[in-house]
Amino acid sequence: MKTLPDNPNLDHLRQQAKDLLAGLRDSDPTASLADAQASLAEQYGFAGWTELKAEVDRQQGRADVADPALARAVAAQYDLGQVTGPMRSVARADEIGRRWSLETDRGRWSVRTIDTWIPIVDVETEVALQEAAAGAGVLLPAPVRSRSGAIVESIGEHSWRVNQWLHSGPPLSAPASALLTRELGRILATVHGLALPVDRISPWHTMRFAPHGWAEMADTARAKGAPWAPALADAVSTLEELDSIGPAVGAQPVLCHNSLGPNNARRAADGRLVVVGWEHAGGQPPSWELGDALTHWTINPNGGVNAAGARALLDAYRTVAGALPPLGMGMFTGAVTSLANYVAGQLDHALTARDEEIRRYQDRSVRHLLAHLPTRATLERLLDEAVSLSAG
Numbered sequence: 020m021k022t023l024p025d026n027p028n029l030d031h032l033r034q035q036a037k038d039l040l041a042g043l044r045d046s047d048p049t050a051s052l053a054d055a056q057a058s059l060a061e062q063y064g065f066a067g068w069t070e071l072k073a074e075v076d077r078q079q080g081r082a083d084v085a086d087p088a089l090a091r092a093v094a095a096q097y098d099l100g101q102v103t104g105p106m107r108s109v110a111r112a113d114e115i116g117r118r119w120s121l122e123t124d125r126g127r128w129s130v131r132t133i134d135t136w137i138p139i140v141d142v143e144t145e146v147a148l149q150e151a152a153a154g155a156g157v158l159l160p161a162p163v164r165s166r167s168g169a170i171v172e173s174i175g176e177h178s179w180r181v182n183q184w185l186h187s188g189p190p191l192s193a194p195a196s197a198l199l200t201r202e203l204g205r206i207l208a209t210v211h212g213l214a215l216p217v218d219r220i221s222p223w224h225t226m227r228f229a230p231h232g233w234a235e236m237a238d239t240a241r242a243k244g245a246p247w248a249p250a251l252a253d254a255v256s257t258l259e260e261l262d263s264i265g266p267a268v269g270a271q272p273v274l275c276h277n278s279l280g281p282n283n284a285r286r287a288a289d290g291r292l293v294v295v296g297w298e299h300a301g302g303q304p305p306s307w308e309l310g311d312a313l314t315h316w317t318i319n320p321n322g323g324v325n326a327a328g329a330r331a332l333l334d335a336y337r338t339v340a341g342a343l344p345p346l347g348m349g350m351f352t353g354a355v356t357s358l359a360n361y362v363a364g365q366l367d368h369a370l371t372a373r374d375e376e377i378r379r380y381q382d383r384s385v386r387h388l389l390a391h392l393p394t395r396a397t398l399e400r401l402l403d404e405a406v407s408l409s410a411g
Contacts, residue, residue, distance in 0.1 A: 020387040021062045021192070021282065022380075025082035025108045027075040031189040035059055038188075038286070041196035043319070045327040061320055061391075062192055064383035083108040089175050090121060093130055096172050097165050097181045100125030111380075115298055116177070120184070127184035129160060132177040139221050139277065139301030142170045142180075148215055148274050149297050155209050158287060159294045160185045180298075187285035187293045194325035195281060195316045202292045204335030207279065207305075207312060212340060215274035217302035224277075224303055224311075224353035225266075229363035233258045236366055243370055246382060250389040251366070260395050262359060266352040270345075272302030279308070280315035303353050309336060309343075310350035311357070313401045320391045329404045337408070346405050351398045362388055 040055035053068075060071040090106035093099070100123035109118040109129075116132035138145065146162050153159055163181040165172045171180050191199065229236070233255045240248040276283075276297060283296035303311075317329040337343050344350070365388055369381035 020064045020384040021190070022110060023063060023074065023078060024110045025078070026080060027078050028189075029072065029075050032059065032071065032075065035189050035192055038196070038199075039192045039194075041198070042192075042194040042325055042328060045194070045197050045325045046319075046323060058320060059192055061387070064387045085119060092174050093121060093179060093181070094123055096174055096179075097128075097130075097163050099123045099128055099163070099181070106130070128163070129182045129184050130179060133171065133180055133298070134177055136178075136298060139223070139299065140217060140274065144217075144274065145297060145300040146170055148210075148213070148276075148300050151213050151215060152210050152294075155213065157206055157209060157294055158185070158291050159297065162297075182295075185285075185287070185293050187287050189285065191281035191284050191286070193281050193316055194319045194323075194328055197325070197327045197331035198290075199284075199286075199292065200316050200325075200328040200332035201335040202290075203279070203284070203312060203316060204332040205339050206292060206294060207275075207309060207332075208336040208339035210275055211273055211305040211308070211344075213273070217272050217274040219302055220270075220272045220307075221277055221301035221303060221353070223301070223360055224307065224357050227262075227356065227363075228360050229367075233262075236363070240366065240370065245370060245385075247369070247385045247389060250386060254389045254392055257392050257394055258359065258362070261355040261393070264348055264351055264355050264395065264398070266349050270304035270306065270349070272304050274300065275303050275305075275308050277301040277303060277308070279312060304344070305340075306344035306346065306350040307353035309333075310352075310398075310401075311354040313405075314351065314354045314358075314393055314398065317401065318393055318397055322391075322394060322397050324397060324400050324404075326404055329401055330408055333405055333408050343405065343409050346402065346409060348398065348402060350402070350405075355398075358393075362392075 036055045036059045039059055040052055043050035043055055056068040060068045063071055065071040085106040090102050094102050102123050104122045106119050106121045109120050115136040116134050118131040121128045121130050149159055149162060160182040162170055164170060171178055237252045237255055240251050278296055278299035285293040287293050313329055317325045365385050369385045372378035372381050
């Protein structure tokens with residue numbers, strides 16, 4: 020489920036809806052802006068555009084402001100210049116930490132805590148990937164080193180890292196237009212073409228972390244009276260079917276972004292994609308990350324496939340790389356494994372949340388997840404698009 024920023028902007032949501040409309044019209048030329056607004060609201064976990072707007076009104080002005088002394092300490096440690104305004108939170112804490120915006124006389128900076136960050140590769144390896152990708156033409160906010168030359172510094176009670184701030188639009192949504200997925204295909208092929216070595220495939224994409232099966236989780240949710248327990252029970256068969264998708268034999272990983280969904284991409288003023296979220300960098304076989312991109316960028320929340328978007332992504336990848344990586348249902352292994360880990364984590368968070376605001380958010384997130392799971396049939400259709408393009 021998409022998450023609203025701490026100080027949501029209705030104009031940004033309108034822009035997201037317009038971007039989404041282009042993707043919807045790839046499959047249905049009659050789609051309207053109202054259809055895109057309804058789909059976007061659903062992706063944020065709300066019943067409709069009116070309810071989403073009401074939530075925006077409720078949250079406006081609620082961004083947290085950091086202690087000015089902390090802001091000055093971060094700026095000094097990273098040599099960012101003199102602080103010229105409050106350091107404000109950008110979004111609720113995620114699995115890594117919390118993002119903040121800091122303005123100085125030298126510009127704007129994206130700073131974040133990384134107290135709960137569990138890197139897949141060491142930070143210097145991750146930064147080397149960013150630098151190589153930027154050198155190959157991928158647009159991204161450059162990481163900033165501290166005065167000591169480090170990427171991560173301990174300041175106050177937290178660990179921090181800083182990136183340059185690149186002006187861009189709001190996060191994107193699925194299904195993205197063919198124009199955007201074509202750009203994505205070029206980026207993926209470029210990063211994979213760097214062929215930076217890595218010693219393993221990301222565990223997030225290869226192993227299930229939850230100790231219990233879906234049926235047992237459904238029983239637990241029912242016993243605890245979770246309001247979404249019936250939806251989980253209905254979804255068990257779909258989740259188990261996705262679990263049956265096995266890996267391709269002999270797939271070798273390369274160092275890659277590892278989490279390049281629409282939420283980690285923005286549109287720059289010139290229409291290019293700005294790629295963020297490199298903290299998740301790790302190893303995946305190129306076919307796995309390609310399959311992951313197809314599932315996150317071309318499937319709409321109701322299970323339909325933007326075939327034009329899928330073909331544009333694949334065609335651009337093939338043009339840059341010279342060929343598509345090995346195709347088969349195994350290319351979706353990483354996507355379905357990471358999805359299973361994410362769903363299980365959201366179920367656990369929803370069952371254990373104590374704060375009313377957090378519980379409200381988690382219940383909405385779980386309901387959305389369970390109502391919009393991809394199916395094996397949808398992934399098979401994506402594979403058909405890939406195979407037909409490869410044969411063409």
